[in-house]
Amino acid sequence: MSGHVSPKSLYYSIFGALMVLTAITVFAAYVNLGAMNAPIALAIATFKATLVVLFFMHVRYSSRLTKLVVVTSLFFLAILLGEMMMDYASRGMGVVLPTLQ
Amino acid sequence: MSNAVAHAEAHGHAVPHDALQHHFETMQQQKEASTLGMWVFLLTEVLFFGGLFFAYLLYRVWYFDAFAEASRTLDISLGAFNTAVLIGSSLTMALAVRSAQTNQRSATVRWLISTIVLGCVFLGVKVIEYADKFEHHHVPGPNFVSESVWAAQEQIFFSLYFTMTGLHALHMIVGVGVMSVVTWMAAKGRFDEHYYTPVEMTGLYWHFVDLVWIYLFPLLYLVERHN
Structure with missing residues (x-):
């Protein structure tokens, strides 16, 4: 009834991993990787976020319903960003400027 | 309650927990409902911050040089220190939930x-x-000073910086308030291994605040630090 109890060592390991990844992010920012700097920073951040969600937030041991809501949040985010991209990309489409008429 | 206990004893049922609300069958079901509700709330928070992150990314692509220049004025050591502090607070929060469990x-x-x-x-x-x-x-605003040719675009960076870190800080202030109440409840002995839902829900909220910062730190402080 009390749910899954993770060992303390797991929490300390996750904490250690998050600190190491933070150090890697800062280090990577000082290296010129051209266009890859931002994707690498975001990839590390996403990996860190995944560790937090799975272990600190116990999603790994949660019910399937909870897992579904977590995945749904990403799906909704994709819809939000996708629609904004469509709006952004199609701004001004089909508009004839008055000076050209 | 005494009636319920007498009823439970007479029929050989388990005695219901004090914290069990009448509209739930079991403690497990009650906890599951709270967890679901909390995650649905966090889903709306993902969308809330998601919109801001998108605005940030769009302007960053447009005015990359301005963003790189403005980002360099932020103190990277303070940012990294705060990242460590916040990840550390997530660890202590996880250990608080474990202690409650x-x-x-x-x-x-x-x-x-x-x-x-x-x-x-x-x-x-x-x-x-x-x-x-x-x-x-x-x-x-009117007092903004910059010698850069990108002065106007730098203000967009700083607007996003203050909006995003400000909203993040506001979430933390709310979190500290909620945690103070939960700490008081814990000290009063309201929780045990069968009922610690408020501690766990506060933990979910706090870890979410940590998640937002995990993205904010590289995006705001580390736009272009090389060369």
């Missing part, structure tokens, strides 16, 4: 207080950073 009352209170202290350290560093921005006229 294993019915260790004083450890729960201790870890919750540690989390509150670390949260306040983060906010204190943020105050130092904000004060520095005001001092150097890096706050967008």
Whole structure:
């Protein structure tokens, strides 16, 4: 009834991993990787976020319903960003400027 | 309650827990409902911050040089220090939830207080950073000063910086408030290994705040640090 109890060592390991990844992010920012700097920073951040969600937030041991809501949040985010991209990309489409008429 | 206990004993049922609301069958079901509700709330938070992150990314692509220049005015050591503090507070929060799960009352209170202290350290560093921005006229508006050719676009960066870190800090202030109440409840002995839902839900919220910062730190402080 009390749910899954993770060992303390797991929490300390996750904490250690998050600190190491933070150090890697800062280090990577000082290296010129051209266009890859931002994707690498975001990839590390996403990996860190995944560790937090799975272990600190116990999603790994949660019910399937909870897992579904977590995945749904990403799906909704994709819809939000996708629609904004469509709006952004199609701004001004089909508009004839008055000076050209 | 005494009727319920008498009823339970007479029929050989388990005695219901004090914290079990009448509209739930079991403690497990009650906890599941709270967890679901909390995650649905966090889903709306993902969308809330998601829109801001998108606005940030769009302007960053447009005015990359301005963003790189403005980002370099932020203090990377304070940002990295705060990242460590916040990840540390997530660790103490996770340990607070674990202590509640294993019915260790004083450890729960201790870890919750540690989390509150670390949260306040983060906010204190943020105050130092904000004060520095005001001092150097890096706050967008009529008093903004920059010698850069990108002065106007730099203000967009700083607008996003203050909006996103400000909303993040607001979430932390709310979190510290909620944690103070939960700490008081824990000290009063409201929780045991069968009922610690408020501690766990506060933990979910706090870890979410940590998640937002995990993205904010590289996006705001580390736009272009090489060369």
